[in-house]
Amino acid sequence: MEMRPYQLTAIDNVYAAFVEGVRSVILVSPTGSGKTAMSSKIAHDVAVKRKRRVLAMAHRAELLDQMSASYAVWGVGHGIITEGRATDPDRPVQIASIQSLDAGVTLPTLTENDLIIVDECHRRDAAKIIRRYPQTRRLGLTATPYQMAGTRVVPLSEDYARLVIASTPRELESGGFIVPMTIIAPPPPAAAEGYDYDKLSARERVMGNAQVMGDVVKTWQDNGVRATIGYCCSVNHAKAQAEAFSKAGIDARVISGYDKPEKRRNLLGEIRLGVFDILLNADLLIEGLDVPFVSRILCLRPTESPAVFLQQCGRGARPFKGKKDCQVFDHAGNVISHGHPYDDTRMISLVDQPGIGRPEAHFRGGMWRC
Numbered sequence: 001m002e003m004r005p006y007q008l009t010a011i012d013n014v015y016a017a018f019v020e021g022v023r024s025v026i027l028v029s030p031t032g033s034g035k036t037a038m039s040s041k042i043a044h045d046v047a048v049k050r051k052r053r054v055l056a057m058a059h060r061a062e063l064l065d066q067m068s069a070s071y072a073v074w075g076v077g078h079g080i081i082t083e084g085r086a087t088d089p090d091r092p093v094q095i096a097s098i099q100s101l102d103a104g105v106t107l108p109t110l111t112e113n114d115l116i117i118v119d120e121c122h123r124r125d126a127a128k129i130i131r132r133y134p135q136t137r138r139l140g141l142t143a144t145p146y147q148m149a150g151t152r153v154v155p156l157s158e159d160y161a162r163l164v165i166a167s168t169p170r171e172l173e174s175g176g177f178i179v180p181m182t183i184i185a186p187p188p189p190a191a192a193e194g195y196d197y198d199k200l201s202a203r204e205r206v207m208g209n210a211q212v213m214g215d216v217v218k219t220w221q222d223n224g225v226r227a228t229i230g231y232c233c234s235v236n237h238a239k240a241q242a243e244a245f246s247k248a249g250i251d252a253r254v255i256s257g258y259d260k261p262e263k264r265r266n267l268l269g270e271i272r273l274g275v276f277d278i279l280l281n282a283d284l285l286i287e288g289l290d291v292p293f294v295s296r297i298l299c300l301r302p303t304e305s306p307a308v309f310l311q312q313c314g315r316g317a318r319p320f321k322g323k324k325d326c327q328v329f330d331h332a333g334n335v336i337s338h339g340h341p342y343d344d345t346r347m348i349s350l351v352d353q354p355g356i357g358r359p360e361a362h363f364r365g366g367m368w369r370c
Helices: 005-020 035-049 061-073 098-102 169-174 200-207 210-222 235-247 261-273 306-314 334-338
Strands: 024-028 054-058 079-082 085-087 093-097 115-119 137-142 147-149 152-154 162-165 181-185 228-231 252-254 278-281 296-299 326-330 362-364 367-369
Touching (some): 005 162, 024 035, 035 054, 035 115, 035 137, 061 079, 061 093, 093 098, 181 334, 210 235, 210 296, 210 326, 235 252, 235 278, 252 261, 261 278, 296 306, 306 334
Parallel strands (some): 024 137, 054 093, 181 326, 228 296, 252 278, 296 326
Antiparallel strands (some): 147 152, 181 367
């Protein structure tokens, strides 16, 4: 499989860190840079070339599916640990659900020369598992190498010792690896300013207001039909917003973690085929999902987490046949807090907090455009 030059450089830098004696590395890979391809090549090099064991982990069934398909392309035979059971447990490479490992599935035996790969490592939901392997080399993958503690942005230095940055969003855009992104941000509801982001009821009360939901529908209609993913405050909010679209004659569906994996796969397949235009969710479709046909994102959930905002917008960044750009309709005012998703001035560090600043934008016709 052909790799891009920056991908090969990033992989070489990961290996150099391990050779140097660093045991835990984060590969920072913006959406569209080919994170899964890079991790698959690394798994191939470790398991096939060096005959070592690999344990790769992710938190969503969709991410496990993508990882499994990519490993197969690279000729990496593997077992899968999910839903409390293991298939082919004797294989040296295992792709595992973090939830299943937490639930008590027998953990694979790993040595210091084997490798653990943690997808979307900024979530830190694999922390208990990786601490069971203190000597094993560890590679974390993420586009957003920081997490939130309340309203404070914190680094990941507790779990990782070295950062390797594959590329930046602007570099990827210049190379044609991701599409241009335009933020269209109607003024956020006045009640949103200063309210408690930690209280779900407050978010729902503001964003679930009938006038706000009506504005969301009108903005979407005024800008034409596009395959769209919308991020809501909760599943109930998503259902209410879908109903508002339905009343305007627009087919919007809701996907959630309560749905069985087969239904989730069907919904993603149908929106790709154009059966309907809008798929609304709460937190399900944030990280890692490969939906290049999507060219519009609805941000209907205020968040003080830059990682959440960047991951949401990133779902629309990948190129696709006939796709010229991605539009982000930010009804929650997140761009005012976090800046443009492609902002290369955002600092990335394991020690310091990432810099988050007001976007370079201007106010036009009642909307922020940047």
